[in-house]
Amino acid sequence: MLRTSIEAKKRHHYVWANYLTRWGNGTKNVFYTTKTGKIACDSVRAIAADDFFYKTTTLTSENVDIIKAFSRKSPSHLHTQHISYLDDVLKLQRLEAIYRASGKQDQEAEALLHATKCNLMENLHSSHEMKALSILEALANERLDILHDKQHMIEFMMFFGHQITRTKPFRDAVFNAQPRRNNLEIKVSDTIVHAWWFISYMFGMNIGWSLYSSRNEDIHSLLVNDTGLPFITSDHPVVNVHSCVSETDFIAPEYADFYYPISPRIAYIICNSKRFSPGVNYIDKNTVEELNIKIANQAMVHIIGNTTNALLPYKKHLGLRYKKRPLF
Template structure:
């Protein structure tokens, strides 16, 4: 076993740090809002990350049933893929249980187990980021035809789906919105929180699959911004900007216009609506301001820009969906 296999990754970014550097004007430093409401200028390594955010946890039969219950809502082929991934984790969990029951303690084994729990999901997300790198670079250069390659489209849609489901704002929003009116609902909500590391990945798979499957019906557009107001991004970079989306409640909307800023000048959107046509669309300043405000409203703490001037007007929008409470819970 190599030394690298024993190294646990502690700092887990739920928004890809390399993606954020597009707002760094050639550096790894960006302007962003802090938890205290200030604006900082620092490395992308400092934001949209938590220690052990993707660390796996032991799953009980209850956790597995909750996972499978959500998975069964997917098409059968996708459900089988979810279960296959789940079984891989359960086999590793079983192997650890056998080791624990043996009573033997081995320092190298302990280090390997810890590293495995810290690194497995982080490495899966890294593989999706690597797969989308070519596409993102091409789109940033307005080369929309990169997605005519079917493999590129598959990789980008899978990456895109996980950009929705892997973030801390999405996690907290979904878990806080779960009903807790009786013992069963409380048990399910607690199981979701415990198993979120797997559920989030599973949901990302499902979203990516659905976006790929519906690609001929949806409008995929590249938004080009040559105005004086640059696009900003956030700690939840893909947001649904369809007019039907509630700004005060975390409820499933009927429609989705998934908007993803790629740089201060370029964004990508997948539309149910007819607002944008497929292909390139040049946007005006009012549209940019509207999209930036919706990015900020669906963020939790950080909005990110290439200058302080770019993010300051949108500070008052930050976390708008997280401000109202109902029965003691954030209803996002």
């Protein structure tokens, strides 16, 4: 039997399974819409996941150049971080090239290479999840004060940024939106597809840092829902609910109100608008209904709730945004 340290992680969740259990009524089973549009109840392990979703690929020199070009648009300290991560990936790639060139084949070496490709990005996302674990627990219990700690705020915003960019709906929307009108655009588009496992992580870091940097200009609010109509979540749990977001036209929104349900009762929102006041906000049923519709609208396959009845009103809204236009 192979050592545990080199066992490959095959099943990659693009929405954190632990996060989804807050809709499990004390269990790991949640209600969710299936690919066929039915409502099922099963373990969170069964949904918002694909085999080898974050598995790394071999990067060509052209891929690397395009990744670096994207990275140079970042703040300098983030660019340095991106390149450091990229260098680590390329070192591993060079080691594999040396091994392949030797002509030798070793079972344990093959298993180690496979596990490294499967586990590298999955482990990075897991590290952000672990740092956010106690923060989400506190927020679910209305303890907004946990974010008064600067380190907690940095960790939560980094986690938050990746909840936007790491999902399959976001990935597919970006892929669909890439122009392929000339040779350069084709090369960029092909690199985005081939190296999305790295590029999406880089984008998530950038969004997280931007949200942290603007924390004193944006309004950060905890939404408390005591209406009896629970919040739902989805396979793309952070959505822009700002009124400027077009439902029909392919236009990048000028502003963002990033909404993130944390449980059937609690949600977090980061607002460019003045819609909510800083701190704790108790919201009404109409607001819950609106936010649930927007979650359903931007989901791809799964909307997730704590009961069948929590999902039934929103099935008709599921994925409507994709049918109207190709990007969030």
